[in-house]
Amino acid sequence: MNPAAGQTERELANAVRDWAAGLPPRIPEAERQGWLPAEIIEDLGKLGVLGMNVPEADGGLGASTVVFALVLEELAAAWPSLAVGVSVNSGIVAGSIVHYGTPEQRARWLPRLIDGSGLGAFALTEASSGSDAAALRTTARRDGDGWVLNGRKEFITNAKYAPLVITFARVGPAEMGKPHAGITAFIVPANTHGVSFGPSEEKMGLLASDTSGMVLDDARVDADAVLGEVGRGFGIALGGLDGGRIGIAAQSIGVARAVTDRAMAYARERHQFGKPIVEFDAIRFSLAQARTDIDAARLLALRAAWLRDRACPFTREASMAKLFASEAAQRITYQALQVFGGYGYMREYEVERYARDARATTIYEGTSEVQRMVIARSLVAA
Numbered sequence: 201m202n203p204a205a206g207q208t209e210r211e212l213a214n215a216v217r218d219w220a221a222g223l224p225p226r227i228p229e230a231e232r233q234g235w236l237p238a239e240i241i242e243d244l245g246k247l248g249v250l251g252m253n254v255p256e257a258d259g260g261l262g263a264s265t266v267v268f269a270l271v272l273e274e275l276a277a278a279w280p281s282l283a284v285g286v287s288v289n290s291g292i293v294a295g296s297i298v299h300y301g302t303p304e305q306r307a308r309w310l311p312r313l314i315d316g317s318g319l320g321a322f323a324l325t326e327a328s329s330g331s332d333a334a335a336l337r338t339t340a341r342r343d344g345d346g347w348v349l350n351g352r353k354e355f356i357t358n359a360k361y362a363p364l365v366i367t368f369a370r371v372g373p374a375e376m377g378k379p380h381a382g383i384t385a386f387i388v389p390a391n392t393h394g395v396s397f398g399p400s401e402e403k404m405g406l407l408a409s410d411t412s413g414m415v416l417d418d419a420r421v422d423a424d425a426v427l428g429e430v431g432r433g434f435g436i437a438l439g440g441l442d443g444g445r446i447g448i449a450a451q452s453i454g455v456a457r458a459v460t461d462r463a464m465a466y467a468r469e470r471h472q473f474g475k476p477i478v479e480f481d482a483i484r485f486s487l488a489q490a491r492t493d494i495d496a497a498r499l500l501a502l503r504a505a506w507l508r509d510r511a512c513p514f515t516r517e518a519s520m521a522k523l524f525a526s527e528a529a530q531r532i533t534y535q536a537l538q539v540f541g542g543y544g545y546m547r548e549y550e551v552e553r554y555a556r557d558a559r560a561t562t563i564y565e566g567t568s569e570v571q572r573m574v575i576a577r578s579l580v581a582a
């Protein structure tokens with residue numbers, strides 16, 4: 201399936217694919233309830249998936265980013281709501297703590313992110329700062345040997361399952377011409393006094409994935425909550441998003457693959473005008489285009505992952521993969537639903553769920569417009 205992946209790299213992805221084959225009966229109820237069942241997160245902990253990129257010395261599997269991409273594709277092909285939760289936990293949150301955490305922070309927090317007791321969260325977005333993340337207004341002021349945080353975050357994936365939220369706040373006023381000066385990353389335990397989570401957002405798709413606001417009202421954290429250096433948090437946010445974008449690309453590929461497989465099977469079965477609809481060129485060509493786009497997207501995602509694994513610059517490549525894969529997922533889910541005709545519009549055939557779920561991929565972790573800005577900036581700088 202994935203020509204760039206070696207046998208060992210496929211092992212975990214294959215194990216996840218086998219495990220995920222048991223998910224479908226659980227999905228409709230969980231989507232109705234808007235919740236990922238705790239046993240499913242526990243299972244992922246037991247499989248090692250939640251700590252796949254955490255070094256073995258820290259209790260994880262020490263797998264590569266290529267494996268991360270392959271596993272995310274499998275999870276998204278089965279259940280996108282679950283894939284986005286794992287992507288945030290294991291990509292951005294665990295990844296940032298592995299990369300920037302002190303030995304004490306790693307020892308304290310990584311086990312909580314990989315044992316299946318919850319999923320970590322990453323709180324950057326605010327009501328007035330989305331794409332322009334450096335305009336954030338949440339503040340952190342020193343208080344004795346700790347910090348007091350005040351502000352409000354929006355759209356936080358996993359908020360309600362999280363043992364901790366990596367939260368970005370500004371230490372001191374924004375400086376003219378240096379909007380990210382003072383931004384600092386904090387590991388905020390979810391049970392911190394003064395931290396509360398708003399009601400879960402009612403979304404178009406990804407219904408079982410929790411997305412909530414977070415209020416910090418004089419929330420006091422200890423000095424050792426600072427991740428990395430004071431004032432250097434924006435770099436942590438951008439670095440986390442670079443890696444996370446490989447995860448979103450992989451999610452988009454998984455969704456696109458799932459609907460294309462279903463459309464292919466349906467087109468063989470469904471007869472109109474006396475023959476299977478797969479014999480009409482309009483249908484065949486749409487499936488051919490989908491398969492081509494999926495392979496192209498996967499190669500882009502695996503290239504970005506491969507570069508990251510070799511500690512090569514990969515920001516541009518991750519943005520290219522995320523841009524292409526997420527936009528391809530829109531075209532492919534649209535066309536797959538079209539192959540199903542009226543049945544595609546009905547919940548029974550699942551294609552409508554994948555189409556709704558796919559829509560978020562061009563928005564979160566940087567919109568398509570932001571990806572084009574990142575790619576263009578890198579070209580101009582080259």
Ligand SMILES: Cc1cc2nc3c(=O)[nH]c(=O)nc-3n(C[C@H](O)[C@H](O)[C@H](O)COP(=O)(O)OP(=O)(O)OC[C@H]3O[C@@H](n4cnc5c(N)ncnc54)[C@H](O)[C@@H]3O)c2cc1C
Pocket residue numbers: 288321322323324325329330331332354355356357358403406411560563564565566567568569570
């Ligand atoms: C399901 C879901 C889960 C999410 N999870 C998280 C999470 O866990 N943590 C978190 O911090 N955030 C999360 N987000 C927030 C997400 O990252 C933001 O929604 C996204 O970055 C866009 O910000 P915005 O919604 O404020 O849109 P805006 O930034 O207001 O953008 C609105 C439109 O303007 C365009 N635009 C903005 N600036 C420019 C420009 N300079 N040039 C051209 N076009 C521009 C955008 O591309 C977009 O089309 C989540 C969002 C969703 C939908």
